[in-house]
Amino acid sequence: MINRLAVLGGTGDLTARYLLPALAALHASGHLGDRLEWTGAGREDWDTERYRQWIAEQFERHDDFSPADAKEAITAAARYVRADVTHPADVAAAIAGDGPVAVYLALPPALFPPVVTALHEASLPPGSRIVLEKPFGEDLAGAQDLNRLLADLVPEQAVFRVDHFLAMTTVQNVLGSRLANRVLEPIWNSTHIAEIEIVWDETLALEGRAGYYDHVGALKDMLQNHLLQLLCLVAMEPPVTLGERDLRDRKVDVLRSARMLTENDVVHRTRRARYSAGRIRGHDLPAYVDEDGVSPERRTETYAEVELELDSWRWAGTTFRLRSGKALGADRKEVAVRFRAVPHLPFGHSGEALPNVLRFNLEPEGLALDLTGIGAHTDELVPLALTARMEPPGLPAYGRLLLDVLRGDPALSIRGDEAEEAWRLLEPVLSAWEKDLVPLEEYPAGSDGPPARVWHADALRRREDLLHDPVIPPDHP
Incomplete structure (x- = not known):
């Protein structure tokens, strides 16, 4: 050590x-x-x-x-x-x-x-x-150049590209819940799961970080590293061990399986926005462009949303939606696993079974499962919720990361090829946004974000829930 x-x-x-x-x-x-x-x-x-x-x-x-x-x-x-x-x-x-x-x-x-x-x-x-x-580099070419510099300095196992999300108790329990419970892993696939949302919505605004944030934005600050790391843990195949090689190999497999987005995909499957003036928890907040240190001409987004698909045996047909926004009306930090509808309801027409949703709450840490049950009458369906709070971690996330560094255990750090794959996946989004192919929307601070729209995948899911057929990846107009 x-x-x-x-x-x-x-x-x-x-x-x-x-x-x-x-x-x-x-x-x-x-x-x-x-x-x-x-x-x-x-x-x-x-x-x-x-x-x-x-x-x-x-x-x-x-x-x-x-x-x-x-x-x-x-x-x-x-x-x-x-x-x-x-x-x-x-x-x-x-x-x-x-x-x-x-x-x-x-x-x-x-x-x-x-x-x-x-x-x-x-x-x-x-x-x-x-x-x-994080973020490791500013684009794919930058990450590759930095990897070459580091390779000449120290061995790969001595490089710790840290992401404190990976040391959070709930994040680690995404894997624990899957792999230590027989009830989950058999249904952890596209046959049973329609959509997985990975969300980090926060009421916090810039909090004096314009010097950093205005050069990065929500896509690079949150999705490119934090949320893609969560995607890897949610979607990875079970590793042989939790050692650094087995764990990191399986994470890279997930990123390599992600379908590359075309420009047309970016238009239909991504959103970006920034907040205008509003009110959060009784306090007035200026528009993002009026915050100290912000250059409006950079057109930096404070809200980013990307819809992905994985071309793999386990996940073909499941939609993965990554989203993060600042200055929103409520904090929502979770991985939400939405299961497909049941094939038949013998209860008449007095109710509809809501989708079962398993939620890994990241802050505060806990688990929740949304179910449908029977009410006072046998043909009445009512929502049920099961929740569990986790014990506070023995160490804060940064404490766990520092301990791994001092001990020399890189399992929870990001390997060089993984960092490059993450940039490869989002480079088409960055390129299309730079060309203004996706409009920069606005939302009032303290709101739920930009105005809701029906995503292509939402309509597809509703159709499939009626037909109970396997998902067929959509062709975009």
Whole structure:
């Protein structure tokens, strides 16, 4: 286990909100002991004493859970280096010390290539590991170039392309629920499942992140990495083990099976929008284009929706819909598995069986199953719901990821070929949107999103529920 950590971007929001609480949680749970040495590198003209003051301030703001002694230990273990992280000499000072080091790039993605180049020249100690936040690159060509740079720096198993979604308890229980329960896996296929929605809708708006978000947008920020990762876990074939090779091989299989979208597909199967002025939870919110730091001419979307199909034996005919939006009226963060209708109802005409829906709630974490039951009269159908809450995780998601990095277990990180496949899948969407083939719609902040429309797959599903026939992939007009 590595006991040295260097955080490039050590004064940024990611460090303050997530990495510091994660380190404190690891210390409190006994995973770090007193051996951890860690360095924060930033552009501020600080010394270590001032940096430790800043750390204490961030713990006050962002960590209400870790015990005081754990926070104090993490604060005392820190040192600070003022650095231009693209300059080899500064990077060498940040990673200086005895033995291998885990280098965490808590930086904007655009800085990854020059920082990795600087690490090449800074003589990274043997056995070291490198951690990169999402999104990995800005397009397919960028991801391929970055993979080549990394391959010259460290072995693939020492590269951790982290996505904290993969360390969330509910996300891991998508696999657990499938593979540990005989009742689910036999029906986990297109014969029984009509549609799977993977949704991350949030009431949060920019929250001061325009400098990053306006260059990325909802498609790159959420769908290209987080939601495609969820798609992989939902749709993958059962792996032989949960070891890094077996698990990551099966994830790549899912992305490779996804049908490439033509321009016509993008027009019919994707949506993009951004929020206009509105009101959320009693507070007025300006339009996205009026937020500080936003350049309206970029036409950045705050809502993205993509419909996919997988060309595989298990999933041919099931629709997968990925959606994420900001500044919406309600938080909805879930994987919703919608089953096909039953073939016959012996209850007359007084009711209709609603589709059974299995929901993996991501925040708050839990499970829910929507069923249809019999009411007071034997021919009356009523909706039923079964819910279960999960125990709070022992470690926060970033704590689990950091522990995997220090231990050298890349199972929950994204492999290089997987990162490239994710970009390959969404490049036709990015290209068509750049050509304005899909209109940039608007929705009021605090609403349900852009005006509802009937998706082609919705009409197809209704037709199939009547015929009870296997799904035939649609031909688009």
